[in-house]
Amino acid sequence: MASRTKPRGKNSSKTANSPKAGKNGASGAAGLDESDVAIKGDHLELFRQMFLIREFELACGENYARGFIRGFLHLYIGQEATGVGAISALGENDYIVSAYRDHGHALARGVDVNRAMAELFGRSTGLSKGKGGSMHLFDAAKGFMGGHAIVGAHLPLAAGLALAQQYEKTEGITMCFFGDGSTNQGVYHETLNLAAVWQLPILFLLENNGYGMGSAIERVRAGGKDFYPGLATYGIPAVEVDGMDVLAVKEATEIAVGNIRAGGGPQFIEAKTFRFVGHSYADGQKYRGREEVAEWEERDPVVTFPENLIKMGLASKEQIDRVKAETTAVVENAVKFAEESPNPDPTEIFTDVLA
Amino acid sequence: MPEIIYREAIKRGLEEALERDPRVFMMGEDIGEYGGAYAVTDGFLEKFGPERIKDTPISEQAFMGAGIGAAAAGLRPIIELMSISFSLVAFDQIVNMAANLRYMSGGQISVPMVIRAPTGAGVQLAATHSQSFETWLAEVPGMKVVCPSNSYDALGLIRSAIKDNNPVFVAEPALLYGAKAEVPDEYYEIELGKARIARAGSNITLVSYGYGMRPVEAAADRLSMVGVSAEVIDLRSLNPLDMDTVVASVQKTHRVVVVDSARRTGGIMAEVAAEVQQRAAEWLDGPVMRVGSVDVPWPYSHDLEQKVLTDSDDVLNAVSEGYGL
Incomplete structure (x- = not known):
């Protein structure tokens, strides 16, 4: 099977964060080819998860406009293939830590859709009983350890979870998602160094969507937008992967996770991806052109992946349509559940402060 | 009863925990091979090994976060x-x-962690190394802050801190590491969040904590020589703050001076003063008097530093100014 990932150290001639960045970018949007038939895993399930995230995020936007969801709302639309592909490579004893654009990661991990939506609505039935909101989703029983809203601050938390896995000699590993913006924080560099020195079982998963809020990464990062191969990873083995290609991400992650479980220490993946929507719901996107967005939207994994599955004979149109219908109903139910759930009791103000 | 120095008391508490509970481990800069900047962990690496006594890079964000x-x-x-x-x-x-995780997760995640740090002035380390930020941290809900003023309290509080299921910050006055006090061999713990009446008295209440107990105790001695009986309260814990003990004392003595060895403005004693006036104003014979170190960056020179640092003269001046005693 041809590897879809690029090992660190080779020079790349392609343009980073170009929508054509994928290995198969010229031949097909989602980059599905014969080798993918051999990739184990349930293609329809991967599609279901991506479609669930898309529908969930669209419903979030609608309910923000309706005033049911408040605060900051950062949608994962466009990046679904990265989260779904990466998390599909994990086992149930692994931890996941995310930043503030966390809905997609939580859903890919299988958190209860109703309780996730209820959290955004600030209801008592929410994952955190309405105390965390959009940026702070948690499901500790599933190893989903947040949802963190200070850029880069969750990286050492993830290192600590990995340290506990190392200390207790479990088979588990920790996957830490973060954006390109966080790589300019000192704590990013501190954490990678620490993880390398202690050889922690952690996978750093950089989702490079090209923008830290409204700042194009090349405006704020020495070295430009092309992280790979110039990124400081402190000797941690790193690969670049097409973040719009769910199977490529899955494969790259399976290899990295296998390396970690085999005692190879920390690993690093840079997924090149793109958010089709603004940084947050309030973002007017004055900092980028519509053409750039449109170009990436041509590679929308939620559209192209099922098209290719059908083309390759890996799924029928009826199967895809059924998944869509079922998933749409799941999200509609989640909104209904959230709407009908009670607000937290005022006594909840005082609970969960101290253990 | 045997006397041990403050550093040994902390060390004993840590050692017991490391022996008792395999989940307990330590991280910090030069705590292993070097033995700790203040020698609190001297010998730990040999006894407990590098898995449990972890020297860290100079990366406070990273190892604090990793601890969390x-x-x-x-x-x-x-x-x-x-x-x-x-x-x-x-x-x-x-x-x-550390302080927010439990609340934000709706109680799903707890952070049973102890953070220890030397605090305070008096050892000529100048502006960057002489501050007392336990007063800042005491404002934060979701964590606890204690500051033992003697060996007995240091051992009792560190035992409770390690057993607590919340983040607990233990501020250790650097000036006190070599100070001796009686510590029994029998096991005891000190509840977090409870003040101690260090000395019973009837004419005036003096409140402090940590290194501030030194000038307060000295002032109480000097007051007793002129027939004034001071009740001395050691807060021990800045969060939770045991205002009940303070208010009960003020209701008895009708006079109060709150004393901080940290800078005067905006510290924990501002909080204590506000609570006293709100809860006990009708019992007071005069104003709540507040004493603290001078509001300047800490100077290096010995004489300057000593002038900035709260001493017993400052306490007595406040007693005199507020209550004519």
């Missing part, structure tokens, strides 16, 4: 900061992460 993550996963880390001034580098982790 390890605690979230069920371990019980003890983090040593070389100076409480370095807590500023890790403030984001302590405040945004």
